[in-house]
Amino acid sequence: MKYTEEHEWLRVEGDYVVVGITEHAAAQLGDVVFVELPEVETQVATGDEVVVIESVKAASDILAPVDGEVVEVNDELASNPGLVNEDPTGRAWFFKLKVEDLSVVDQFMDEDEYADLIG
């Protein structure tokens, strides 16, 4: 698993990159009550706002960490947004991206580097 400075995680699964947010980010957001996911087949560019997470407190954006095409979204989050707090690095993935070259994921932080970032 790799990590961005925006507290997302990326995981290569088969031919795709799966994206979610870290436990640290989920704890900072507080209770998540609504997740707005992108449409399948959306083309996204690095830095695009792809997902909106509404917590009890506020709305936050998830930005696309890499360029790609959304091939699948986690529909379970629509009916059960609380999964983001319960299992942020497991069942609460947000979307899968088809990317040109899977090695694009290597540029991000590993677990130790991310642990240093959040102190």
Place this chain on the structure above:
Amino acid sequence: MDLQRLPLHDLHVELGGRMVPFAGWHMPVQFEGVMAEHLHTRRAAGLFDVSHMGQVILRPRTDMAALCAEMEALMPVAAAALPEGRQRYGLLTNAQGGILDDLMFANRGDHLLLVVNAGRAAEDIAHLRAHLGDQVEPVTDRALLALQGPQAEDALARLVPAVMAMRFMDVITADTLFGALWISRSGYTGEDGFEISVPVPGAEGLARALLAMAEVAPIGLGARDSLRLEAGLCLHGHDIDASTTPVEAALSWAIPKSRRGGGFPGAERILAELADGPERLRVGLAPEGRAPMREGTALFAADGTPVGTVTSGGFGPSVGAPVAMGYVAAAHAAPGTPLFGEVRGKRLPVLVAALPFIPASFKR
């Protein structure tokens, strides 16, 4: 600007409170989590530190009747008929009928005790001094705690048995180990409960004594906001401000018949709106989907006409769905009216709803 620290700052940090700036103060926004704290308050009892709010004594130069008459010249509510040991909701208005602040005021025998909003305290005191002169004494040596929820009475009665006899909006003084407590049966969550003014040296002891009880948990600003939103209560600077009148804000209930002849700032506009109805009205709003409609969300009629704006909105943990309040043109203010709120460029359906979302459980 330097942030002020609450008398119980260190206790909040010890309890794991996440501290944020609010109205010039370091305030705990949450402890366990907004959702859990909100639901705990509705089910048991929540302890809130509301020491950031302004406590102000008005001590009459001559007698209470004269002081109450002077207060009535500043508020469209009834102060003269307020019996000793009772509290009321008040509104300071400006010459245009706008709401400078909302507040609680209590007749404590030889003085009035006001509790005003943190963000308005300095302006309120200046305003009061301009009209009431040296009768205005800010209270600087007391903390203010709120204990709210269906088990608040059981909890507080272990320390102060006299609270069992209090009705909603009663005020008493109780001499305790923690000093002389000024207790009112009130709060801002829609739940039964108490606000307790405690001398600073006794504040931590009182808070710890309450928190040691099984039903009492510390609650932060986040849940305070979601509780008062579900209860349909206004937050100054958001749902009401100097540009909204009490009639527009659906607070006409606070203006009794005895004051409908005028004699307060903004009477001309406020009385006209009472007679003819306001052009816009504060309403409850129930978004039909799961996306919260937050403050600033623009509201539209079915035909696309802009009809208003959300002034407070979020998720209602007890309702289990998004809830909001806002102002809409009077023609669209009836409960059940279908509207649309623009969220991130999309128009989502929302129904005008009766307030409150969660009925109050005051002990009358």
